[in-house]
Amino acid sequence: MATSQGGSKRTRTGFLVLAGAAVVAALAIVYFGGFWPPSGQDAAGTIGAVQKYRAEQISDSDVVLTGDAAAEPGYVPDVEFVDDAAEIHGYGARLASAAQELGSKTLLEQRRAELAAELGATVKALESRKAALDARMQLAMRSQLDSARQALDAYAAQLDAKTLAGAKTELGRAAEILEAKSELDSKTLESARQSLESCSSTLAARTANLEAAASLDNLSSALESMRATLDNRNATLDSATMARFSADLGNVNDRLEARNLALANRTLESRSAYLQSASLEARTLLAAKDELGAMAQKLDSRSQLGAKELESLSASMAELGAKLQSQAAALESKALESMNARLEARVLEQKTLDAMTASLDACAKSLDARTLDDKSLESFESQLGMASKRLEARRLEASSSLMASSHLDLGAMNRVLEQRSNVLGQRTLDSFAGYVERVKDSLGARDALGSARALESARQLEAMTNDLGSRVQALQSKVAD
Numbered sequence: 001m002a003t004s005q006g007g008s009k010r011t012r013t014g015f016l017v018l019a020g021a022a023v024v025a026a027l028a029i030v031y032f033g034g035f036w037p038p039s040g041q042d043a044a045g046t047i048g049a050v051q052k053y054r055a056e057q058i059s060d061s062d063v064v065l066t067g068d069a070a071a072e073p074g075y076v077p078d079v080e081f082v083d084d085a086a087e088i089h090g091y092g093a094r095l096a097s098a099a100q101e102l103g104s105k106t107l108l109e110q111r112r113a114e115l116a117a118e119l120g121a122t123v124k125a126l127e128s129r130k131a132a133l134d135a136r137m138q139l140a141m142r143s144q145l146d147s148a149r150q151a152l153d154a155y156a157a158q159l160d161a162k163t164l165a166g167a168k169t170e171l172g173r174a175a176e177i178l179e180a181k182s183e184l185d186s187k188t189l190e191s192a193r194q195s196l197e198s199c200s201s202t203l204a205a206r207t208a209n210l211e212a213a214a215s216l217d218n219l220s221s222a223l224e225s226m227r228a229t230l231d232n233r234n235a236t237l238d239s240a241t242m243a244r245f246s247a248d249l250g251n252v253n254d255r256l257e258a259r260n261l262a263l264a265n266r267t268l269e270s271r272s273a274y275l276q277s278a279s280l281e282a283r284t285l286l287a288a289k290d291e292l293g294a295m296a297q298k299l300d301s302r303s304q305l306g307a308k309e310l311e312s313l314s315a316s317m318a319e320l321g322a323k324l325q326s327q328a329a330a331l332e333s334k335a336l337e338s339m340n341a342r343l344e345a346r347v348l349e350q351k352t353l354d355a356m357t358a359s360l361d362a363c364a365k366s367l368d369a370r371t372l373d374d375k376s377l378e379s380f381e382s383q384l385g386m387a388s389k390r391l392e393a394r395r396l397e398a399s400s401s402l403m404a405s406s407h408l409d410l411g412a413m414n415r416v417l418e419q420r421s422n423v424l425g426q427r428t429l430d431s432f433a434g435y436v437e438r439v440k441d442s443l444g445a446r447d448a449l450g451s452a453r454a455l456e457s458a459r460q461l462e463a464m465t466n467d468l469g470s471r472v473q474a475l476q477s478k479v480a481d
Helices: 005-011 014-032 079-102 109-158 161-178 186-206 209-213 217-231 239-300 307-368 375-420 426-442 452-480
Strands: none
Touching: 079 109, 079 239, 079 307, 079 375, 109 161, 109 186, 109 239, 161 186, 186 239, 217 239, 217 307, 239 307, 239 375, 307 375, 307 426, 375 426, 375 452, 426 452
16 A cells, blocks of 8 residues: 655655754765875884775775664764774773883883874874764764754744744754864864753653654554454444544544654664763763873983883873773663664554554555445545555655665675774674674565565665675684684
């Protein structure tokens, strides 16, 4: 029971479409404009750049999704933090190694100068990575600003005047900062982020009831019960039963509208969490840069360092290395958890919408088999057709969104595997493998996607999951050995 393209568009809220355009621009610049990841050419030696793995692997140009994968308003690129974490962990590991060498009693003066130079190179690498992260944050905040503006318009009826005015004030502050100039320093970026977070938190707190209103679980059970009743030729369709069925069909539209708002709210929350992680990473990089700069200056000093001074410097370096590795692990863990949680939610929604669509299709077939000699049945049939069209449009939209976000995440994973395959741990690989398998499972009902273009997108996405799945499995075996 596929609908026309125009019918699908009518079910989408305006703010989701506009937010999607902002995210498209951000992703295009981040991934293809060369902002991320930055090169590590400035780092060398003991504390040099991570040696990148190169092999014949698929690239974005090898897998071109036929569907409009970039037009995904709910996408949040958490996979970027997995790459960030690998780089930061590498800094920490190399600092720990350098600390051991620095603590050696046989450290030669020449080697001391070399270590100082290597620390200086790492400071430059940290500065480069921090600059790239700032650019990424600014793009994400502009995207968040556009989404929040549209969400406020959509939520206006849900909010009291005071709350609405407060949220608009916070947005105004963020907009004033972000639109003042194209490049912002860290302090200004943090100020804009806090204003955006305040607005998003306000919306989340005031629209918490949307989650209950948008729940599809009970409605799905009600539609299945309706299907069973209509399919039973011996069932009596009295006025009370038909009134209950009509109410259930009316709930379809109400729940789908509420769900659009709830999903937009979740997107705002996810983007806020992304910006929080980016802000924490920025502070980590800045603090490490300052500490390493001071260490490099001490080592590069012409004055002789005594045994106690070298021991203290070695201990400070080891402590910083351990801190960086710990913060990298936390950053990666949060990113993997968020990425997989969003996929789980999308897959669950898709399965629920599939089941609801199947129930209404079955109801329509049961009605076709009946003799419609009652006006109430004719009215119900019309209502059923309208509800089916709206539900089908939402189901196809959800399917497209699921494939688009999966494609973007898998593409990002591909880049991480290409550059970090020699440093990724078992937990990361296990998480990637689980994600790939869930995407595969979500592609099972391809015959219900509704168009040749969607089918082609699913086939290409399936090929991508097969390739990535094989590569991840090989790396898992390698790490286990």
